[in-house]
Amino acid sequence: MGQRADESTAARMQTLRSQLQAASYAYYVLDDPDLPDQVYDRLYRELQDLEAAHPELVTPDSPTQRVGETPATQFTSVRHNIPLYSLENAFDLAEFRAWEDRWRRQAPEVGAVDYVAELKIDGNALALTYENGLLVRGVTRGDGVSGEDITPNVRTIRSIPLRLNTDHPPAVVEVRGEAFLPLDVFEQINQEREARGDSLFANPRNAAAGTLRQLDSRIVADRRLDFFAYTVHLEAGERGSGG
Numbered sequence: 099m100g101q102r103a104d105e106s107t108a109a110r111m112q113t114l115r116s117q118l119q120a121a122s123y124a125y126y127v128l129d130d131p132d133l134p135d136q137v138y139d140r141l142y143r144e145l146q147d148l149e150a151a152h153p154e155l156v157t158p159d160s161p162t163q164r165v166g167e168t169p170a171t172q173f174t175s176v177r178h179n180i181p182l183y184s185l186e187n188a189f190d191l192a193e194f195r196a197w198e199d200r201w202r203r204q205a206p207e208v209g210a211v212d213y214v215a216e217l218k219i220d221g222n223a224l225a226l227t228y229e230n231g232l233l234v235r236g237v238t239r240g241d242g243v244s245g246e247d248i249t250p251n252v253r254t255i256r257s258i259p260l261r262l263n264t265d266h267p268p269a270v271v272e273v274r275g276e277a278f279l280p281l282d283v284f285e286q287i288n289q290e291r292e293a294r295g296d297s298l299f300a301n302p303r304n305a306a307a308g309t310l311r312q313l314d315s316r317i318v319a320d321r322r323l324d325f326f327a328y329t330v331h332l333e334a335g336e337r338g339s340g341g
Contacts, residue, residue, distance in 0.1 A: 107148060108155050114145040118161040123263065126256040126324075159232055159261040164253050165319045172313070173246040176237045180331055182225055182274065183242040219326050220303045221278030222310055224252060226327075231267030233260050238310065251310055252277075254319035268332055275327035279306045283322050 118141055121133040133141075142161065149156045156163065188194040202208065223239040236252025238245040252258060255277060262271075279287070284302040291298055299305035309321045 104152075107152055111145060111148050111152070111155055114141055114148070115157070115160055117141055118145065119159075119259070119261070119263075122161065122256055123259070161260075164256075164260070165315055173248055173311070175240070175244050176235070176247045177244045178225060178237065178240075178242070179272065181242050182223060182239045182245065184223070184239065219276045219278050220301075221276035221326070222303070222307050224275060224277050224310075224325070226252065226258065226273040226275075228262055228267065228271050228273065230269060231262040231264065233258070246311070248310055250315040251312065251318040254315050255323045255325050257325045270333045272331040273327050274329045274331070275325055277306055277310060277323050277325050278302065279309070279321065280324055283324075287321060 117133075118138065121131070121138050124130050124132045145160065146162055149160065149162060186197060188197055225237045225239075225245065226233060227235040227237075233253065234249070235247060236249045236258075237247055240246060253260060279302040281302060284299065284305055287305065288298045299308070305321075306323060309318055309323060312318050
């Protein structure tokens with residue numbers, strides 16, 4: 099009887115995790131909520147209660163595990179498997195042409211080229227490592243060769259899944275993208291800081307950078323950072339899978 103009860107509880111907890119993860123994806127990524135707030139809150143509380151009663155059944159990808167309770171004392175340096183360098187800036191056409199001249203001298207065999215321009219999210223680069231679908235590490239760009247391991251802070255960003263949405267994840271995959279503060283969130287944060295008499299953030303990029311380096315992940319969670327992924331690196335021999 100006891101074993102069947104444990105199995106039933108574990109199954110219910112897995113169902114709750116799946117429901118809450120799907121609802122978060124619809125809300126934070128698709129911007130198309132499919133679960134009323136009061137229903138989400140009720141399911142979340144049920145999962146919290148079950149986890150409190152059965153701590154041995156808590157999983158690292160549970161929605162309740164996004165925010166840690168204990169601030170970190172420091173961040174550790176991690177070497178990037180593939181360098182994570184930043185792009186050069188060009189503020190006018192003359193600087194752009196000077197950049198083109200430089201790369202053409204290094205690649206004289208290249209003929210005519212076309213350029214594609216796209217808007218840039220002014221945030222902070224992150225490298226996210228997933229092992230067997232589970233988020234295990236989040237690292238800043240740093241100097242491009244090594245960055246800081248800020249995994250507890252990365253876990254608070256709701257648009258970053260704690261587990262990949264696929265039944266057959268690669269053994270190891272690195273997702274790179276930009277963590278940023280949406281403009282409306284940035285403006286609201288500055289309004290709140292002004293009301294408290296705190297100094298204002300100069301711009302969203304600096305605010306995001308300062309937020310990511312907070313030792314207390316609860317502060318990071320309150321700042322409501324977002325994330326936009328732009329590239330994926332798979333281990334040699336790995337192939338991505340849908341789902």
